[in-house]
Amino acid sequence: MPTYKAPVDDVMFLLGDVFHIDRYNNLPGFAEATPDLIEAVLGEAAKFCEDVLTPLNRVGDKEGCRRHDDGSVTTPTGFKDAYRRLVEGGWIGASAPVEFGGQGLPRVLSQAIGEFLVSANMAFAMYPGLAQGAAAAIFAHGSAEQKALYLPKLISGQWAGTMNLTEPQCGTDLGLTRTRAAAQPDGSYKITGTKIFISAGEHDLTENIIHLVLARIEGAPAGTKGISLFIVPKFLPTKDGARGARNAVSCGSIEEKMGIHGNSTCVMNYDGATGWLVAEQNRGLQAMFTMMNEARLGVGVQGLALSEVAYQNAAAYAKERLAGRALTGAKFKDKPADPIIVHPDVRRMLMEIRAFNEAARALVLWTALKSDVAHRSGDAKERQAADDHMGLMTPVIKGVITDKGFANTVTAQQVFGGHGYIAEHGMEQFVRDARIAMIYEGANGIQALDLVGRKLPKDGGRALQAFFAEVSAYIKDHGADAALSPYVKPLGQALGELQQATMWFMQNALGNPDNAGAGSTDYMHLFGLVALGYMWCLIAEAANAKSAAGNGASDRMAAKLATGRFFAERMLPASALHLARIKAGAASTMALPAEAF
């Protein structure tokens, strides 16, 4: 059985020493979040994840969700009780607005806790995650009445939520949506159609489920311009907010899938179900888009979370499993063989994961802080700059962290040898669970296109220029610092390559947009390397400062400095390969006629 220990220390180091969270005390909710409070909150969350959710992870995978003939769905043993405890702890609304019953804590804390939840039990964590998403949509776009009716119950966790976008014929291309909405005299709509791949679509965790559904109002324009967003509750609320009559929406079946078995992935049938419009008519996609950065950030965190828990278990196994002798001579002569952590290739695997995880966590928390600024700052310029950062970094975090996070679970499984392939060790479940994060919330190829085709040129490249300026300034300011140069110098090289790649697109993609498309995934990963390399510089700087201050954390800081060097020497140089691929252009990629495939 896999184990898990939430990286509370690392989050505290990142928030305190690297990102100086105290500098954000002007934002609402931050001053209250003192270091002691943050540590206490993270510690409580860690305990819940380690003690309650981790033991249920394999149970959820084995049992899965069961749909009964009446369309009801039972979640795995223990999920209902764990959900009750999650609700009682107030975790779902930790950073939700106080006016609707939330605790108003910084979002960056929710993201940190989100990582713990997913590491412990991804399938379980999706249930509250989707409720939070539904609440965010209604908060951003709902009427005052809708907010008052739904938000308190979604934020408390009394009711759950879902997102209904995909249909059998469309996923990425939502312009092909067929679900129809017929206006009723009372201002409501009758929703009819089939939605697929609906996570948490039906379950027994809450007394009601609030579905957010994309549909086409009769007579609406074709394509993406004719799609509207609706609230469709499983049970219609009464005027006073109680649970009323059953609505005409039901789970037709549960998908049989590769992983996240503990989450019910449903085909949802809407048979003239009553719904209410959210935001304006035909502006449904725009409404979804405004929440997409947060949702995609959350999926990026899933990649990190599974990479982290897989790493922890692989490291523990490598210290325990005996096989062979160190190349430099036996290290444990009293044992029949050395533990496999003595072998350089096993180390390589562990270091690759670890060097990624620590920087990815930094990138996530940095960006979550920007999200707080974008939502809470009183300064319009600050908000805009933070929003620019979010928009630019979202596809990078979603695409890169889920791609690499998945690859890391595969690497961690490899450390176990044959035992990694056997279900009881849990490593193969991490692989199967992590796989979905590369696909949903916009497949990673879509993230790459979003980055290259939309985020780079947006507002005349303002977001990109700001990021380049920040990283360049850092390199300039710290290039002469001998202690930092092992991190800063390779970053300078990678940044130069990213800038060359950007320039190459400017010169070659206008004439032939396929040149951007064919290089988009490489560009996204090149961008990710630069962002992670920058995070390693900040971490190394903070680790040096902390070591110099001599506060007893020097072993931990020394490990960070060594891990960052591994990243700089062995991982960051992939930037040159990405640039070479980008510069190869689209010709050979697009050469074959379709029928040759």
Added chain:
Amino acid sequence: MPTYKAPVDDVMFLLGDVFHIDRYNNLPGFAEATPDLIEAVLGEAAKFCEDVLTPLNRVGDKEGCRRHDDGSVTTPTGFKDAYRRLVEGGWIGASAPVEFGGQGLPRVLSQAIGEFLVSANMAFAMYPGLAQGAAAAIFAHGSAEQKALYLPKLISGQWAGTMNLTEPQCGTDLGLTRTRAAAQPDGSYKITGTKIFISAGEHDLTENIIHLVLARIEGAPAGTKGISLFIVPKFLPTKDGARGARNAVSCGSIEEKMGIHGNSTCVMNYDGATGWLVAEQNRGLQAMFTMMNEARLGVGVQGLALSEVAYQNAAAYAKERLAGRALTGAKFKDKPADPIIVHPDVRRMLMEIRAFNEAARALVLWTALKSDVAHRSGDAKERQAADDHMGLMTPVIKGVITDKGFANTVTAQQVFGGHGYIAEHGMEQFVRDARIAMIYEGANGIQALDLVGRKLPKDGGRALQAFFAEVSAYIKDHGADAALSPYVKPLGQALGELQQATMWFMQNALGNPDNAGAGSTDYMHLFGLVALGYMWCLIAEAANAKSAAGNGASDRMAAKLATGRFFAERMLPASALHLARIKAGAASTMALPAEAF
């Protein structure tokens, strides 16, 4: 449901146009294997795989194998009938010696057919594969009596076989083997111990199963020098070769695992089971090693086979699924959207798989031809050179083709978006099945160590020098050919990097062997790139010749030339990254104390 079409045309092109199989007509069995015969044999195998095995692939995954209370095991519905047809077709002994009932066809044909079988149904294909392995071991090391008793039945398929190496406390490090063998007065041994992860350990496909078991004779030296190999049949054969009494070996349980559910992966309990020594006492590991090249080549083929079938299904889906419009303007204005194959990033994914598969197939068949030479040539020097090639290329084929083959199944799954995560499309099964090939028959980290630590220095580097000389000579001879230079020039670059990496090991690994260990996986992949790049040169040369000859295959040849360019421009340049990682040395990899992980 996934479909499959065996690449008979591609195998014919490789054997005929690229490797000129007619030049091997001096070897026994080759002259009989005329192009017409080869095409007929491949065509029959293709039909069997496409029509009989492919439909059973998902059945096997869903049903798995069931162990009953009496220790017997039932294979999935349809497997028994398919196995009967495999036996009737004489497929198991296609390239086995005629004197024991085989057909004596070239081994290269068996490997080609092996790819088809695994593409169609990997879990099924493992049953005959293990019988072939057991036959090979007895052929190489058994006494005349053992050969006469077991080979005809293993080669016909009447009996099956297994390999029993792994125990709970040891896999890679077989020196830790605990299974005991006690000598009996009649010359037999009583075998006692537990073996795990035994593929095809128990099943209902054949009337008998011949287990090959590593065990330690009482009083034998500790470690790898005290291990012997035994034949332990499920039913003891009578003197005249009939099935006799039940032996004391039984299946204790079936492992619950990530994939290959249709194959029974068993815990095997030996409770004083009767066994007979194969080869000399305490020489069991050496006996296993002599068969290891063939077995590992077979596992490499598994990586290719799943990459191929996953590619075929992804390509079909990409031509059919509609989403979005081409970046260069709508291609199918009459449809609500373009098929996704118009999108450059989808093309990139398909091209990456395809450009790998075609070269990997060439590398496999080239090496299988060397295996034929090594086993059948009358010329000792030719045999030695071929054996050198086999030894050198085996870890590369096993490690690189299974690593990339798995990654390719993941990429192919990605083309399907959300549908790739759902079981009914079969793409996620390819991922789960392909994963094991990176682990068994020596985890890929062990392949890398075998390459760097054993195969490079062996015989004063004779095998490596021969390979370098051949590729260098090719580059020299064809460097001026304008039609080939897009393939030859990048290969020259990559070869130079491989030679630099080799030199770096010579200069830095003697003093600190960790420098070789930390770079071993990168070296293996760098080697693989050069080998595959060389294959693309040979393919391009043959494709040019065939196009010039104007025999009607020019579209197919043009596609090959374009695919090879993609490889040269986008995949081969990874060589520089591998070199950079190797040259980074072991310092940052080994820096952390074990307790810091």
